[in-house]
Structure formats: structure tokens, C-alpha cells
Amino acid sequence: MALTRRFFVQEAYMPGFEVFGDEERKEVQDVLNTGVLFRYGFDQARQGHWKARQFEETFARRLGTSYCHLCSSGTAALSIALAACGVGAGDEVIVPPFTFVATIEAVLHAGAVPVFAEIDDTLCLDPNGIEPAVTPRTRAVVPVHMCGSMAKIEEIKRICDRKGLILIEDACQSVGASFKGKALGTFGRMGCFSFDPVKTITCGEGGAVVTSDKVLYAAADAYADHGHDHMGKDRGLEGHSIIGTNLRISELNAAVGVAQLGKLDAILEKQRLNKKVIKEALLSFSEVSFRNIPDQAGDSATFLSFFLPDEARAKEVAKGLGEAGVDGCFYWYDNNWHYIRRWDHFKSLSAAARLAIKDFDNCPNFMKVRLPQSDALMSRTLSMQIKLSWTEEELKQRIEKIRGVLAR
Numbered sequence: 001m002a003l004t005r006r007f008f009v010q011e012a013y014m015p016g017f018e019v020f021g022d023e024e025r026k027e028v029q030d031v032l033n034t035g036v037l038f039r040y041g042f043d044q045a046r047q048g049h050w051k052a053r054q055f056e057e058t059f060a061r062r063l064g065t066s067y068c069h070l071c072s073s074g075t076a077a078l079s080i081a082l083a084a085c086g087v088g089a090g091d092e093v094i095v096p097p098f099t100f101v102a103t104i105e106a107v108l109h110a111g112a113v114p115v116f117a118e119i120d121d122t123l124c125l126d127p128n129g130i131e132p133a134v135t136p137r138t139r140a141v142v143p144v145h146m147c148g149s150m151a152k153i154e155e156i157k158r159i160c161d162r163k164g165l166i167l168i169e170d171a172c173q174s175v176g177a178s179f180k181g182k183a184l185g186t187f188g189r190m191g192c193f194s195f196d197p198v199k200t201i202t203c204g205e206g207g208a209v210v211t212s213d214k215v216l217y218a219a220a221d222a223y224a225d226h227g228h229d230h231m232g233k234d235r236g237l238e239g240h241s242i243i244g245t246n247l248r249i250s251e252l253n254a255a256v257g258v259a260q261l262g263k264l265d266a267i268l269e270k271q272r273l274n275k276k277v278i279k280e281a282l283l284s285f286s287e288v289s290f291r292n293i294p295d296q297a298g299d300s301a302t303f304l305s306f307f308l309p310d311e312a313r314a315k316e317v318a319k320g321l322g323e324a325g326v327d328g329c330f331y332w333y334d335n336n337w338h339y340i341r342r343w344d345h346f347k348s349l350s351a352a353a354r355l356a357i358k359d360f361d362n363c364p365n366f367m368k369v370r371l372p373q374s375d376a377l378m379s380r381t382l383s384m385q386i387k388l389s390w391t392e393e394e395l396k397q398r399i400e401k402i403r404g405v406l407a408r
């Protein structure tokens with residue numbers, strides 16, 4: 001599918017919104033024409049339009065898995081996965097310190113305790129860091145496939161299998177990425193995705209949990225809709241075997257997602273092309289080394305991430321890129337949302353209401369968490385967003401600016 005360039009923005013966003021067009025309008029119009037914005041029921045009035053269901057079937061098929069539940073956000077997807085897998089109060093969950101803070105929020109809101117383990121040069125959870133973090137309370141491991149690429153997921157899965165730990169993948173930033181041909185998000189018991197406004201494909205707001213396990217799927221599907229088992233003919237008479245909540249997606253959001261899903265391959269192809277060109281331009285700079293990507297072919301190429309020799313140089317280059325007008329560059333080490341260093345609100349467990357884990361025996365003092373290996377990597381890391389909308393000329397100019405900054 002040809003991608004139409006719609007507009008160009010200065011903020012650093014993943015690209016789905018860059019290619020909104022007639023396809024999204026048509027899908028949304030279908031829903032508006034019926035007046036049925038709810039994803040369940042109203043069988044007659046909806047005239048055959050089941051956008052959430054359509055998205056779920058298409059997405060599961062694309063990922064090569066059996067089940068998908070589309071929900072209101074990636075954060076919701078994580079909460080649903082934890083709940084469906086039975087992770088809750090009294091449990092510990094091993095997580096990486098480099099993620100979006102939502103991963104940690106989901107663990108906390110489940111009543112469980114996040115336990116941090118180091119990342120490695122994949123910028124994802126280091127398999128070697130998992131076992132030292134395991135205690136008798138450890139229930140699950142949530143690796144995060146950050147910035148479009150993968151953790152050493154096979155090794156992580158082996159450790160989880162050996163230790164009897166539940167593997168839940170946070171693939172919110174890695175829609176369309178794979179490892180050795182298998183989609184990220186399908187290695188663990190459940191995989192979580194985000195389709196928020198700045199993701200590779202977007203629903204406006206949305207997320208998904210995927211699984212090959214029918215029982216987990218049923219629990220996820222029920223949890224996200226007040227426990228409804230969705231088995232009855234009449235919603236009021238449906239069964240409720242578990243307590244749930246409302247993490248539903250609307251048909252309008254799902255409709256946008258249906259159109260976006262149809263564009264995913266074209267988005268990935270363009271991203272990979274643009275990333276290759278920028279990466280090649282950096283190869284001659286001996287001080288630059290690249291993030292370890294365990295399977296290059298499976299990289300979704302939303303970002304180009306690389307290391308500089310030390311923190312001072314990384315800061316200098318980040319500043320230089322900003323001053324040169326190279327937008328979409330991230331120095332995560334100083335970022336408020338993606339690395340533990342700046343999560344003071346979390347470290348002090350500052351919450352609107354008392355968190356369940358405040359009562360937890362041996363609740364760790366998060367202020368004292370030390371992750372020297374992760375700090376050493378993150379303090380030298382820069383990531384560049386890869387956009388779809390760059391023209392050849394813009395890409396050329398961008399590369400000239402980047403090379404100019406690195407040559408200083």
C-alpha cells in the first residue's frame with residue numbers, strides 16, 4: 001500500500017498518525033453510520049460492523065497467535081495480562097528500569113511489587129540479571145521490547161520456564177517486530193501492545209493483549225469488561241465468574257485501528273529503509289557503536305539507538321543535535337518518563353491513595369535501588385526517532401546535520 005504523506009510535526013512521535021487518510025475515515029464512518037459505538041451487542045443496528053472484533057482477529061492472525069483482546073490502552077493491556085495470569089498482592093514482578101513508567105504502574109496497581117533487574121546492550125532486560133533478582137515471592141517477569149526492537153527473549157523464556165515464572169511481554173513499543181520470524185509478544189504467556197496516539201499504528205487510544213491460551217484469553221476478555229463472560233444472548237444475563245473492571249475500547253477507536261493495521265507492512269518497510277540510510281551515515285564515526293539487536297531482520301526500526309564513549313560525550317552530542325534542529329532525538333538518561341533515575345514519585349511511592357504494597361512485608365526501599373550496569377549503558381545512549389514523512393531532501397539534510405555534530 002502506498003503511504004500518503006499527510007503532515008510533518010516537530011514532536012517525536014512514532015508514525016501511524018502520519019498516514020491517516022481515507023481508509024481511517026471510511027472505517028470510522030461505518031461506525032458513525034450505524035450509531036453503535038459500543039463493541040458488544042446491538043447485533044441488528046450495527047449492520048455487520050464489528051470493528052474491535054475485526055481488529056482482534058486480524059491482529060492475532062498477523063502475529064501467528066490464537067487470541068487477541070483489544071482494550072483501551074497499552075497500560076490497560078498490562079493490567080489485564082497481570083490479572084488474567086493471576087499476578088497480584090504478595091507477588092514480585094521482575095521488570096527493567098528502562099521502559100515507559102506504565103509498566104511499573106501496572107505492577108503497582110495489581111498490588112504486586114516491581115523488582116528491578118539490569119538491562120544489557122539490547123537496552124532490554126538482561127537475562128543474566130533475572131536469576132539474582134528472583135526470590136520465593138517472584139511470580140512473573142515482564143521484559144519490555146523497547147524502541148522497536150527485542151530483548152534476548154529466547155533466553156529470558158528459558159529462565160522463566162526453568163524457574164516456573166510467568167512471562168508477560170511488554171511489546172507496546174514493538175508492534176510488527178519479531179525474533180527469528182516469531183512475533184514479539186507471542187513468546188510469553190501473554191503479550192501486551194499499545195496503539196496510543198504516538199505508536200507505530202494507532203487507535204487514537206488503544207491496546208491489546210495476545211495469547212495462545214484459551215483460558216487466559218477468557219479471563220482477559222472478562223476482566224476488561226466487568227467480568228462479563230460474553231457467552232449469553234442478552235448482556236444482562238451473561239455470567240460473571242471473576243471481578244473485572246472497564247478497560248474497553250470503543251468501536252470508533254477500533255475502527256481507526258482496523259485501517260492502521262492495513263498499513264503496518266508499508267509503515268515497517270519505510271521505517272526500515274529510512275533507518276538503514278541514517279545508520280549507514282553513522283558507520284564511519286568510530287566513537288559510535290550501535291545497540292545490540294539480536295535479530296536485525298525483526299527490528300521494527302522505529303528508532304536508531306546508539307552508544308557514545310561516555311556520559312559527557314553523549315550529553316554533548318544530544319545538545320548539539322538539538323541545537324542543529326535534528327528533532328526526535330532522545331537522551332533517555334535525563335528523561336522523566338522512561339528511565340528509573342527520574343522516577344522520584346515512584347521511588348517514594350507517592351500515590352493518590354495508599355498502595356496495596358505499602359503493607360507488603362519487606363517492601364523494598366526503591367530510593368536505594370542501584371543498577372550500575374543499566375546506568376552505564378543509559379548514560380551513553382542516544383535514540384533517534386525514524387519517521388515516514390521525511391522526503392529524500394529532508395533525509396539528506398538531516399544526515400548532514402547529524403554528521404556535522406558528530407564531527408565536532
Ligand SMILES: Cc1ncc(COP(=O)(O)O)c(C=O)c1O
Nearest residue numbers: 073074075100102172173194196
Ligand atoms: C513500553 C511501554 N509500555 C506501556 C505503555 C503504555 O501504553 P499506553 O500509552 O497505550 O497506555 C507504553 C506507552 O508509551 C510503553 O512505551
